[in-house]
Amino acid sequence: MANRIMLNETSYHGAGAVREIATEAKARGFQKALVCSDPDLIQFGVTGKVTAVLDEAGLAYEIYSDIKANPTIENVQHGVAACKAAAADYIIAIGGGSSMDTAKAIGIIIANPEFEDVRSLEGTAPTAKPCLPIIAVPTTAGTAAEVTINYVITDVERKRKFVCVDPHDMPVIAVVDPDMMASMPKGLTASTGMDALTHAIEGYTTRGAWEMTDMFHLKAIEIISRSLRSAVAGEQEGRDGMALGQYIAGMGFSNVGLGIAHSMAHTLGAVYDTPHGVACAMMLPIVMEYNAECTGEKYREIARAMGVKGVDEMSQAEYRKAAVEAVRKLSTDVGIPARLEALKEEDLQFLAESAFADACAPGNPKEASVEDLKNLFRKLM
Numbered sequence: 001m002a003n004r005i006m007l008n009e010t011s012y013h014g015a016g017a018v019r020e021i022a023t024e025a026k027a028r029g030f031q032k033a034l035v036c037s038d039p040d041l042i043q044f045g046v047t048g049k050v051t052a053v054l055d056e057a058g059l060a061y062e063i064y065s066d067i068k069a070n071p072t073i074e075n076v077q078h079g080v081a082a083c084k085a086a087a088a089d090y091i092i093a094i095g096g097g098s099s100m101d102t103a104k105a106i107g108i109i110i111a112n113p114e115f116e117d118v119r120s121l122e123g124t125a126p127t128a129k130p131c132l133p134i135i136a137v138p139t140t141a142g143t144a145a146e147v148t149i150n151y152v153i154t155d156v157e158r159k160r161k162f163v164c165v166d167p168h169d170m171p172v173i174a175v176v177d178p179d180m181m182a183s184m185p186k187g188l189t190a191s192t193g194m195d196a197l198t199h200a201i202e203g204y205t206t207r208g209a210w211e212m213t214d215m216f217h218l219k220a221i222e223i224i225s226r227s228l229r230s231a232v233a234g235e236q237e238g239r240d241g242m243a244l245g246q247y248i249a250g251m252g253f254s255n256v257g258l259g260i261a262h263s264m265a266h267t268l269g270a271v272y273d274t275p276h277g278v279a280c281a282m283m284l285p286i287v288m289e290y291n292a293e294c295t296g297e298k299y300r301e302i303a304r305a306m307g308v309k310g311v312d313e314m315s316q317a318e319y320r321k322a323a324v325e326a327v328r329k330l331s332t333d334v335g336i337p338a339r340l341e342a343l344k345e346e347d348l349q350f351l352a353e354s355a356f357a358d359a360c361a362p363g364n365p366k367e368a369s370v371e372d373l374k375n376l377f378r379k380l381m
Contacts, residue, residue, distance in 0.1 A: 022057035097143030108133030117156020141242035142192025190334035191277030196246035203253030216252030257363035
C-alpha cells in the first residue's frame with residue numbers, strides 16, 4: 001500500500017509572515033478576497049493586522065464574520081451566500097479551527113455546489129474540484145487546520161459534529177505568524193495547545209501511522225511539551241514553539257488520521273458545547289490508558305519526547321504509565337480540568353453511539369465498542 005503525504009503548496013513561518021499574504025495574492029493574480037474571521041478577532045484588532053496588509057497593497061476584500069466557536073451548517077451556508085455576493089475569487093481564513101473550518105466548507109461548496117446542503121460533505125465526500133483557493137492564517141496554536149485536509153461542522157438540529165475529510169480543501173498557503181497568536185488568553189492557549197498534543201499523540205499511535213509521520217509527531221510532542229507551559233505564562237519563546245509544534249503535528253495527523261480521543265471530544269463539543277481543546281485534554285490520558293496494550297514501544301518514545309528521564313531503564317508497564325502521567329501533569333499544569341461537571345449518566349448512550357460513528361474512530365489502535373466508549377466517558381464524571 002502506498003502512503004500519501006499532502007501539505008500546503010507554500011507555508012510561511014515566523015514573526016511578520018503576514019506581510020507575505022500580499023506578495024502571494026499578487027503573484028497568483030487574485031482579485032478579491034472573502035476574509036473569514038470571527039467577531040472577537042475583528043473587535044480586538046487581530047483581523048486588522050491582515051486587512052492592513054491588504055489595504056496597503058491595494059487588494060480588495062470583504063469580511064465575513066458569521067462564525068461560531070463550533071461552526072454550524074447555517075454559518076457555512078451564510079458564508080457561501082456572502083462569497084457569491086462578494087464575487088470573491090479566494091478566501092483568507094483568519095482565526096482558529098472555527099474560522100478555517102468554515103472557510104474550507106465555503107470554498108468546497110463554491111467549487112462543488114452540489115454539496116450545498118453541507119451534510120453531504122460528511123466523511124470522505126466525492127468532490128470533483130479543489131475548493132476556492134484559501135490562504136490560512138492561524139491565530140491559535142492548536143488546530144493546525146491550516147495544513148490539514150479535515151474540517152468539522154456542527155449539526156445543531158441533530159446535536160452532533162461531523163468530520164469532513166477532503167484533499168480538495170487543503171489551503172494553498174499557510175501563514176504561521178506567532179504575532180497573530182499574541183492576544184490568546186491563557187485558557188485558550190492551554191486548551192488549543194492540548195489539542196495540538198492530542199493530534200501528535202493520536203497521530204503517532206493511529207493505525208495508519210508510518211515512519212515519516214512518526215518523525216513529525218515525535219518532534220511535535222517534544223516541542224509542545226517544552227513550550228506549552230511557558231506559552232500559557234505569556235512568554236514569547238513558548239508562543240513561538242507552540243506555533244511551530246502545532247503545525248508539525250498537523251503535517252502528520254492530517255495524513256494518517258486520529259483516534260477515539262477526538263471522536264469523543266467531538267461528541268462532547270456537540271452536546272455540551274465543551275471547547276474542543278478542553279475535551280481533547282480531558283479524554284487524552286483516559287484513552288491512552290485504554291490503548292496502551294496496542295501501542296508496542298511507542299509510549300516509551302512519547303515519554304522520552306515529553307522529557308521523562310530514564311525511560312530506557314523502565315519496564316514496558318512503567319514507561320506506559322510514565323507517558324500517561326506526563327500528559328496528565330502537563331494538562332493539570334496548564335489549568336485543564338479533569339472532570340466534566342455537565343456530563344450525565346442518561347447522556348452516555350447517545351454520546352457513545354455518536355463517538356462510535358465519528359470519522360476519527362476507525363483510526364484508533366484498539367477497537368472500541370459503544371459499551372467501551374460509555375465506560376471511558378464515565379471516567380470524566
